[in-house]
Amino acid sequence: MTEHEERKQRRLDARSLRGLAHPLRMQLLDTLRQRGPATASQLAERFGESSGATSYHLRQLAAHGFVEDAPERGKGRERWWQAVDQGLVFDTAEFEDAGPEVRGLAEVFLYEVANTHARELSTWLDARKDWSEAWSRGSDMSDATLRLTPELAAELVTRMHALIDGYRSLVGDEDTPDAETVRIHTHLFPINTD
Structure with missing residues (x-):
């Protein structure tokens, strides 16, 4: 894999x-990461918000x-935006000693990620009849429910991410027949079984 x-x-x-x-900032960033550059007006229409x-x-x-300007897209007064990064890394350990304001922001972030996953899954369930049987x-x-130590749980997460990353370059260009962009959600957390 090259640096680019x-x-x-x-x-x-x-x-x-x-x-x-x-919530809206996270949705805007997700959309720019998944769908590419867009204007504020296009994003406003998509989310039912004002362009302001x-x-x-x-x-x-x-x-x-x-996000940053997408200069190759802009014409005249039209300002196009693009995501700077393609992924976010959130390490809960970095926020353990943070003050209440930052811990609250961390909670907002995590709940919005969970809400996004639920919305995406619901959207798939609503639209799956429009996809081929092969995609179904x-x-x-x-x-799955397993009994793990925190160390084994962390190892499993690392191995799942490595497995997913290994699939990134298997379908190269946009012209590959039957290739589509897919979303993968992984969640691993302890549950109380009492």
Whole structure:
């Protein structure tokens, strides 16, 4: 994998969390990461917001380094935005000793990630009849219950991420027949069985 093909990820810290932990900002960033550059007006239409609101939140994301101008797209007064990074890394250990404001922002961030996963899954369930039988068979909505130590859980997460990363370069160009962009959600957390 070349440096250009490498998936650029950003590690969240307290400062960047302040600029991101807002539901609309997170949705705007996700959309730019998944669908590519867009204008504030296009994003406003997509989310049923005013272009003033999306412009404001895009400027906040830019101030914290999450988005930037897409100069090759802009013509005249039309401002196009693009995501700077293709992924986010959130390490809960970095926020354990943070003050209440930052811990609250971390909670907003985590709940919005969970809400996004639920929305995406619901959207798939609503639209699956429009996809081929092959895609229905290729999709997954499963769960498993294991007994693990925290160390084994962390190892499993690392191995799952490595497995997923190994599939990134298997389908190269946009012209590959039957290739589609897919979303993969993984969740691993302890449960109380009492």
